[in-house]
Amino acid sequence: MTSTAKTSGKSTFGVELEFLVLVPGRYPYTAHQAVFEALSEKVTLLCPFMCEQGEHDFRLPIDDESPSYWNLHESDNNYKTWIITRDCSVKLTNDEKRLWPDDSVVSDVEIPSRILDFSNPSPCPHAQVWPCNGQPLMWDWRDEVTAIINTLKQRLNKPGFRIFTNETCGMHVHIGRDKSGFDLDTAKNLMGIFTGFERCFDTLLTVDRIAGYEDDHAALPALEMVNSITPWTASTGWKYSLPLSVRQFEHLGHDLMTAFESDDYFKWDTLVKHGACIRYWLHRLYSTTSFAELGLYSTAHQSCVNLEHLVHNDSKKPTIEIRLHPGTLEVCEILAWIDLLCALSVYAETNTTTAVLAYFESAYENPSLTLVDIARLVNASSATIDHYTNLLSADYSSQRFHRNTSTQPFDSLTALYTYNEKHRLSQTSPQAISTRITQKLISGRYGQFPLCFLNEFLPEEIKKAADNNDAKFLSDEMDKKSLEEWSDKVEAVVEKAVQKKIGRGY
Template sequence: MYCPSAHTFKAASTSGKSTSTQLKQSCTLGVELEFVAVVPDQSEFTAHDTVWEVLRKPISLPCPYNCPQGHHELRLPIDNQPPSYWQHRDDDNEYNTWVVGRDCSVRLSDDEKPFYPNESVSSDVELQCRILDFFNPTPCPHNQAWPCNGQPLTWNWRNEITTMINALKQGFNRPGFRVFANGTCGLHLHVGRHDLGFNLDTTKNVMGMFTALERCFDAILPIDRIGAYEDDRFPLPSLISANTTAIQPWIPSKGFNYTSPMSVRQFESLANGVMIAYDKSDVSDFTNAVRYGASIPMWIHHIYSCRTMAELCEYNYPHQSSVNLQHLAPQNNSPGGWPGSPPKKTIEFRLHTGTLDVVEICAWIDLLCRLTVYCENTSTTTLTDWIKTQWDNADITLVDTARLVDAVDSTVRHYTSVLLTPDYATNFFNTATTSQAPDILTPLTTQIESTRLSQTCRSGISARITQKLISGRYGQFPNGFLKKVLPAELLEGSDGRYLSNEMEEEQTEAWASEIEERARLAIDERQMWDSRRGASTCLNSLFD
C-alpha cells in the first residue's frame, strides 16, 4: 500500500465526518433514459412526439386504499409541453416533471441500418426524469388526488419509474412501433441532496470507491463500454510485445466516446507529473512516480489529498467521466456558470449502458443512491481503511459492494444473477425478442438484441477485463493478486514484467528507464508544439 508520508505532497486532513449516531438519509435522484423510438412513416406524430403523446394519456392505477372501484384513471407526471418546446429551453427545466428531450448522440449504428425499414421513421430520445426523493414519496406535480377519498397522489421513486417505462412500452406495443436502447444509448443517473449538494469528503469517498473498484464496475458493462487510458504519453506497465501469444491485444473501446473511467484521468495526471519532474530534473518526484504512480493506492492518495472541490474536479472530465462532478464544480455554481449547464448540485453517474429494462434501471439506482449515502455517512478515514483491504482483493465483486452499502435484496439478487448466472444474457435476449408480436421491425429488434447478447456474454466481458489488466490499464498490483488472476505463462515471460508494484530493484530501474525515455520524447514533442502554438498541459497546477 502506498504510504502518503513517503511522498513529497502531504495529504490533507481526513478527520472524518460527524460522530453523531444518527445517519443522514437525504437523497434525491434524477435519471436520463436514452433510447431510439420508431414509428411508421405515415404516423400522425413524429417518433419523439409519439413518446410524449403516449405518456400524457391517463392510465389506470391500482387504488392503495382498497376501495370498491379498485382502479382509478390518473395522469402520469409528464410535462404539459411537447418535445419541441424543450428543444431550445433546457436551461428552463426545473425538473418538476418528466420531459421528452432529444440527444443527437443516440442513433442507429452502421450494423443496424440495413435492417431499418424504409417505411419507418426514427427519433433519438432522452426521457428526463423529474427530481425524486429516494427515501420518501414525491408529490404528484399535477396536484392530483385519489378520487375515492381525496388523498393526494404521491409516488415512490421505484413505482414511478416502473410505471413510466411500462406505459411507454405498452404505448409502443403495436405493429410498426418500437422503443429500444442500443449501444449508442446511456443510462445517466444524477444523485443529489435536494439543493444542498455534497461536501468535499463525501465526493472524495465516491471518487475513491469508483477508482478502487473500477474492475468491479467494468464487470457489468458491455465489452465495448469497458474503456481505458489510450494515450501514449505514459508507458503502460505491461509493455506487451507485438508478437506475444499469451493474450489478445488491447483494442480501444468504441464506448470510450460515451464514458471515461477513473483510471484514465489518473494516468493523464501521472503523465503530466512525470514530464514536469523530468523537465525540472526533480529526482524525488520522478522516483515517486516510478515507484508508486501507476497504482490504485497512489491514485487514492491523489483523490484524498485534494483540499478543494475545484482540485478534485481536475481528476474528472466534464460530461464524460463515469463519475461526472461537473455540477459540483465551483465554476458551475457561480454567477454565469458554464454555458448550457445549469447548476444541479448532483453527482452524475454516466457509465451504465442504455436500457429500458425496469429491473436493470431500479437496481442501478438503488445501488448508487445507497452507495452515495454510505459515502456521506462514512468518514474518509474509515473508507480509505476499507479501500486498503479491498483494492487488491481478487474476489470482490459488485455484489459485495451492494451488501456493503445496504442495497435492497432485489438489487443484490440482480447483480448476483448478472455476474454468476451463465445464461443471464441469453435469457435477456429471449425476452427482448419475444415481447412484441412479429412485424416489420422484428429484424431490426433481433439485430439490436443480438449485438447486446454478444456484448454482454460473461466470457467476453471477463476476457476484456483480463486484457485491460494485462495491458496495465488498471495499474500495477501485488504479486499475490497477479498470480491469482493472470495466466502463469504471462507472468513467467517478459510481457507483464512491470505489472507488479513489488518489483525488485533491477526491474524498477528498467521501468524507470522506460518512463524516462517516454518522458523525453513527450517533452520534445511538447516543446515543438509550444514553439508553434503556445500549448500547455492542463494539469500542471496539480503538480507545481
Template structure:
C-alpha cells in the first residue's frame, strides 16, 4: 500500500534540519513518491537501535559537553621543569683548596662496584670529538669498545658520585638534593641510559691531560629542576631574563665550573634534555584542559616533520640507528615515514576525526599520541610497548596519587648551552600557548572564512571538528612557507625566527639552501622556486 515501507527493519534515513536541529524521515520513505504527504499520513519514528544516522545535529555542529565545561575561561598559569642529562667527572685527589668536594673519605668499595666487564668505561671510537655543549657532527652509533681500567677514568657508582655533584652545587650557594623524589627542590639522580666514554681528556681538555685520567671518576647523571613558573610574557628578552631562566643559568654555571677545576660535566649523544609543562596547581592534580591538549596534538600532527629538522639527526626517528628513546607521535595517525624537501601530505582529515572526536578523553588522547608499534624488551625479558619514549610524551597525564600531570617534551639532544636551553623552552611554551589560544578562539570559522578551503557566500554550517581544524591556515607545499606558517602561529618575532632559521641550516648540511636578505634586511631560506600559491592568496 502507498505509504508503507517494505523493509521495516531498515533504518529510516534522516534529513537534518539545521534550523530546528531535529530529524525528519524522507518523503519517499513515507509515501513511496516525491509528492507532498497528506496530513493524515503517519510519520514513522526513527528505529530504536543505534545508528550513526541517529546522531543529533547538536553533536555534529556544536561543541561536545567536555569542550563546554573544560575550556579555560581565563589565561592559564603554566609551570615547567627541566631534566638535564650529562656525565659528571671529578678528580679523586683534588688539589689544595678543594677539600670541600668531600672525596677523601670515599673508599673504593663505596665508589666502584666489583671489577666486572660492565664496570669498564664504554666509549665511542677514538675519532669521537669532545662535546662541551653539544657536538652536532659525531655519529651517535660508533663502535663501542672496552677500555683498560688502569689507564683511563673509571665509572663510579651513581649512588656515591651524585653526592659529589651535590657538594659542587652547594659550594656555589645552590640548594639541591641527591637521590630523592619530588619537585620542591633541584635534585640529582642516577641515569643508566648515558654512555660514559673513555679518553675523558678529550671531553674536558681544560681540566686534565690523558696522563691524569686514571685519577678521575665519572658517572651518568640527571639534574631535575624544581617546579618553575613560566612567565606570561613570552617575548624572548623578557623570557630569558625571567627568574626561572636565571635560576637555570646559575645551575649551569655551577655545574660547568671553571678551567682547571678538579671536576667537570659534558654531554654526548646518549644524553637528552627534557622539558615538562603543566598547569599551575596546588596539588599537581589539575592538568592542562583537554581542549588545549587536543589543539596541542593537532599542532604536533601538522608540524612534527618541521620540528624534527630543527633537532640533531639522531633525534628524528628516521632509522634504527637513531636514539630509541624518542619516537614519532604520529603512529596513531598512520602516516608514512618518508619526508624530503616538500612537506609530507599527512592525512589531516583523519587526524581531525581522531583528535577532535566527540567522546575524546585525556586517556584516549594519550593513547592516540603515544601509540607505539616497535616493541622493546623489559628487564624480565618480556616484550613491551614503550609508550613514553615519544617526541612528546602524553603518558604523565594519566599519573595519579600526587604525581605531576605534565606533558613531557623529550626530543632535544643533551646540552649545557644556556642559549639552546632557553630557545627550546621558549619554543615549547609558545606551542602550548598557541594551543590555548586556538582552543579558546570562539569566532565562527567555516565555509567562506580565510582558513577554509572553500569559498561561498552562503553561511553553511561546518562540523565541530572541522571548525576547529579550520582555525589554521592551509598547509603549504613548500618547506620555507610551512616554516613561516608555524612561526606565525607561535608569534615569533624576527630575532627568534632568525635563530631557528640558522639552526635549521646548521643541522641540515646535506640540503641545498640559499640564504637571501629581503628589502627589510631579514634573512630567508630560499630554494629557487616561486612562493606557494596558497600563501599568495593571503
C-alpha cells in the first residue's frame, strides 16, 4: 500500500467516438459507409518544412476495410489504424425520431482510434512520406484527432447530410502503458481519483448522466426536500457510465445485510458509523491486494472506470477504460479529456498510494475544489486548464449552442439538428448542472461529508432545514444521539432488504 508506482513503457491511449450520421435516402452509400468514404479521401496538410509548395495531400490513418467488414470482424482489430464500425446502443431518441424527415437515412457509428503515443508523434500506418524531402509522416495525437473530426464535419455537415451526438452517445478512452499495462498501485490511485472527486467530474456531464445509487439494499443519508429543491429522480443516461459511488453503495448494502444476519455487532457499528463516507470508500479501495479484488468496485461496460482488461489480464488491450464522458464531436472537448486522462494516469503512476491517499483525505472535503484544480494537480496542459475553466463558466454551453447552430446548412435536417442542440443546451446549462449536483448531494448519493464541507456547500434553505434536524444524516461527524437515530434508520432499511431476500417481504 505504500510502494512507489514504476513507469514502464510509453504512455498510450485509444479513443472511441460514438455519433449519429444522416444522409439522403437517394445517396448511393449507407450512412455509416458515407463516414468511411469521407475519411478515406485525402486531406491537405501544411508542410512543416516550409517548402515552396507549402502543403501536401495525405491519407488519414484510416483502415482500408469498410464498416461492413469490421461489423463482422471487430475482434480482429489490432488498433494500428482507425476503423469505422457501429454501436447498436447509439440511436435517435423518440423526440428526435418525430423530427427525422422521410427522405433521410440514419445510422449509428462508432470509430475506435488506433493506439496513440501521448508524449511523442506516431508513425503513419500507411508509411507515407513528405513529397518535398522524403521524411516520414509523423502524427502528433492532437493533430490526428483534430484532422479526423474536422474532416468529418467538413464533408458530412452539408445540405442533406449531418453528423451529431445525442444523449445515447458516449466517448470512451482507453489509457495504458503500451503492452505492459498498469500496476496495481496505479490502478488504485486512478480509482481513488474518480471516487474521491466524483462531484468534480460530474460537472462535465450532461444532467441526465449525473447518476447515483438507485437500489434500496442500503440506507442512504436521505434528506427531506424543502422549498425549491427538487427530489432526486433516477437518471436516464446512467446505464453505461455508472459513477463509482454506486458500486460502493452496493458493497455497503451487501456488507450491512451480512452483518445484520450474522449478528456481527462490531462490523455493524463500523459500517453504520463509517460505511457511507468517502474516506471509508478510499480505505476499501486502497486495502485491496489484487486486480481481481480491486475490480469488484468496477462493473464491466457499466462503471465509468472499467478495469476488466486488467482484471482478466488482457494482453491485447491491457488498459483502463474511462467511460464517463458524454458523446461529443467538439475538438476542444475531446482533446482536453484525453489530455486530462493521460495526465491523470502519469500522476497516478508516479506518486505513491500513500501520498495520493493523503491528498484525497484533505481535498475531497474542500467544497471549492473543481475540475480545474484537478487538471492543475496532475500537470495537464495549459490548453486543457483553459478549456475546463471555460467549460465551468456561465457562457460555455450557450456559446457552444450558437456556434453549432449558426454554422449548419438550412435543409430538411435543420429542425432535428436544432432540437438536438437545444436539448444539449438544457442539459449543460450551469444552473441545471448545479441543481442536479446539489440534488445528488442532499439525497446522499455522494455519501456523507464533514460538517465543514456541508456548511459551505449546502444552499441556505438546506442549512436552515439542517437546523431542524432534516439534514443531520448527511454528516459523517454525527453526535451520539444522531448516530443512534441513523443506526435505527439503517437497521430498518436493512431488515426490510433481508426479509425481501428470504421471501418474507415485498
